Amino acid sequence: MSEVVENAVCTFCGCLCDDIVVEVDDGRITNVKRVCASGRGLFNHYDPTPRQPTVNGKEVTWEEAIAEAGRVLREADSPLMYGLSSSAIEAQRKNIQLADRLGAMIDTTSSVCHGPTGLAMQAVGEPTCTLGEVRNRADLVVFWGCNPAESHPRHVTRYSVTPKGMLTPNGRKDRTVVLVDVRPTASTRLADLFLQVRPGADFEVLTTLRTLTQGLGVRGQGVGAEEEVGGVPLVALEELAEKMKSCRFGVAFMGMGLTQTRGRDLTVSELFTLVAELNQYTRFSVIPMRGHGNVAGADQVMTWQSGYPFAVSFARGYPVYGPGEFSAVDVLARQEADTALILASDPVAHFPKAAAEQLGQIPTIVLDPMPNMTTEVASVVFPTACYGLDAAGTAYRMDGVPIRLRPVLSSTRPTDEEILDRLIAVS
Amino acid sequence: MSRRFRLITGRTRKQADGLHRGKETEAYRQATALVEMNADDMTRLGVEDGAMVQVRTSTGAVDVPARAGELPLGLVFMPLGPTANALVGTETEATGIPPFKGLEVEVEPA
Numbered sequence: 001m002s003e004v005v006e007n008a009v010c011t012f013c014g015c016l017c018d019d020i021v022v023e024v025d026d027g028r029i030t031n032v033k034r035v036c037a038s039g040r041g042l043f044n045h046y047d048p049t050p051r052q053p054t055v056n057g058k059e060v061t062w063e064e065a066i067a068e069a070g071r072v073l074r075e076a077d078s079p080l081m082y083g084l085s086s087s088a089i090e091a092q093r094k095n096i097q098l099a100d101r102l103g104a105m106i107d108t109t110s111s112v113c114h115g116p117t118g119l120a121m122q123a124v125g126e127p128t129c130t131l132g133e134v135r136n137r138a139d140l141v142v143f144w145g146c147n148p149a150e151s152h153p154r155h156v157t158r159y160s161v162t163p164k165g166m167l168t169p170n171g172r173k174d175r176t177v178v179l180v181d182v183r184p185t186a187s188t189r190l191a192d193l194f195l196q197v198r199p200g201a202d203f204e205v206l207t208t209l210r211t212l213t214q215g216l217g218v219r220g221q222g223v224g225a226e227e228e229v230g231g232v233p234l235v236a237l238e239e240l241a242e243k244m245k246s247c248r249f250g251v252a253f254m255g256m257g258l259t260q261t262r263g264r265d266l267t268v269s270e271l272f273t274l275v276a277e278l279n280q281y282t283r284f285s286v287i288p289m290r291g292h293g294n295v296a297g298a299d300q301v302m303t304w305q306s307g308y309p310f311a312v313s314f315a316r317g318y319p320v321y322g323p324g325e326f327s328a329v330d331v332l333a334r335q336e337a338d339t340a341l342i343l344a345s346d347p348v349a350h351f352p353k354a355a356a357e358q359l360g361q362i363p364t365i366v367l368d369p370m371p372n373m374t375t376e377v378a379s380v381v382f383p384t385a386c387y388g389l390d391a392a393g394t395a396y397r398m399d400g401v402p403i404r405l406r407p408v409l410s411s412t413r414p415t416d417e418e419i420l421d422r423l424i425a426v427s
Numbered sequence: 428m429s430r431r432f433r434l435i436t437g438r439t440r441k442q443a444d445g446l447h448r449g450k451e452t453e454a455y456r457q458a459t460a461l462v463e464m465n466a467d468d469m470t471r472l473g474v475e476d477g478a479m480v481q482v483r484t485s486t487g488a489v490d491v492p493a494r495a496g497e498l499p500l501g502l503v504f505m506p507l508g509p510t511a512n513a514l515v516g517t518e519t520e521a522t523g524i525p526p527f528k529g530l531e532v533e534v535e536p537a
Contacts, residue, residue, distance in 0.1 A: 012443070037440050041447025106467065111523035112453055151438040182435065183524040184497045198431050200529050256437070264520060291438075311523050327523025349450055349508060352515040352525045353487060373450050373509065420518070 012039040014290030014398035028295030036153035040263035040363035080337035083345025085295035088393025091416035108298040129285040136165035140247035145257020201230030206270040212241035216355035290398035348373040385413040459508030463496030479537035
């Protein structure tokens with residue numbers, strides 16, 4: 001029987017586009033409309049066929065897999081739980097409950113993408129707004145260290161660059177778009193002004209902008225028109241500072257060009273401070289370009305339940321925060337975990353090799369709808385349903401707005417939440 | 428002749444498409460196992476577009492095809508994935524995040 005599902009949600013990235021049209025025939029997705037090139041594969045390549053869980057590579061019953069995972073978790077002295085960001089908040093809550101019960105360390109993919117942004121928010125505060133406000137009000141949009149054309153393709157058409165809004169009735173014509181990066185990218189063509197920063201010099205450029213917006217003088221390197229800071233002509237920074245102060249509603253979107261480069265949280269803090277200070281003159285906000293579909297939800301739920309957004313240990317019986325101590329890459333590199341539970345993530349593919357290899361050395365339990373490089377090395381694998389495709393749940397958009405995920409396919413697999421509930425019961 | 432460069436890693440559409448198809452597929456391997464360089468840097472190293480180069484850090488080394496990309500002199504780019512991650516160390520400077528961008532690398536013909 002064929003069916004057309006309107007307003008489905010793509011959970012691939014933090015945009016959580018909720019206007020997707022999915023055509024379903026006989027329990028299979030046959031066509032997807034409005035989805036971007038990056039999200040299309042999520043729908044087109046999803047195989048909803050029920051699969052059995054495995055223990056050490058051999059198919060077993062769900063009861064046998066639960067029993068084995070429970071045994072592994074009960075015997076662990078120092079378990080690490082990681083991932084969460086491609087699952088729904090209902091499962092994230094259960095995972096944190098399980099970590100609390102076991103005295104485990106728990107970390108999310110935030111720690112390898114916008115963890116430094118979380119640290120900056122804690123240091124400076126978060127001058128934020130919703131993407132709806134951006135669409136309707138923003139007349140100055142700055143992308144710093146991000147490449148939305150490659151990583152969040154519909155961001156520019158739904159929210160930030162071309163859409164027509166209440167106070168931006170002419171869409172693109174009503175906005176000035178600035179791109180700051182260490183290299184030209186596919187996003188450069190979107191911009192009215194492109195500033196190319198010398199790699200590793202973002203902090204200096206941001207400090208200069210703070211100084212200029214405060215009306216203070218700056219002396220760069222070089223003389224006259226050659227005068228520059230961090231590879232950017234000083235005159236261009238003066239022009240940008242003036243645009244930032246005189247716009248009606250400005251927003252900065254920042255990416256991993258800031259979080260993964262030298263300075264990390266200090267650089268992000270400088271941007272957040274600049275944005276906070278700009279509110280002396282106009283309305284200005286900053287929103288991190290979140291990667292995984294529900295990584296913003298993982299931050300929210302971790303903070304609700306433990307008080308901290310990532311890198312938390314329950315080993316003392318209460319939550320202790322420790323980026324660098326309880327973050328997954330550090331824990332694995334120091335070989336401090338004797339067991340791992342991975343929820344909807346693939347750290348073997350995305351961690352530095354030395355940390356990734358450690359997951360193959362300890363008992364590892366994985367809950368994931370799809371096989372990946374981590375399921376290849378896992379001792380117990382639960383092939384669960386995919387939220388937004390064959391399971392209902394809730395996810396948080398990059399601006400902190402919760403979006404309900406309705407399934408487009410009939411559910412044939414257990415959800416992460418159901419499996420975690422059972423693991424809590426046997427652990 | 429300097430063979431030292433700065434490496435940044437990041438997402439690409441082909442990498443995203445490849446991971447949906449499966450990380451065991453040739454599409455994913457081709458999307459992630461490459462290095463993009465400034466064309467003048469490639470000429471200086473005597474490397475033609477598509478030729479194999481070795482990229483090395485103090486952590487590891489990989490052999491990948493070099494592609495001319497729109498990058499400033501001295502900067503090279505690799506897509507996110509296990510190939511690039513063989514070059515990335517685990518020092519997180521007390522933040523949890525490894526140095527995925529700004530790594531010092533050496534590049535030379537393989």
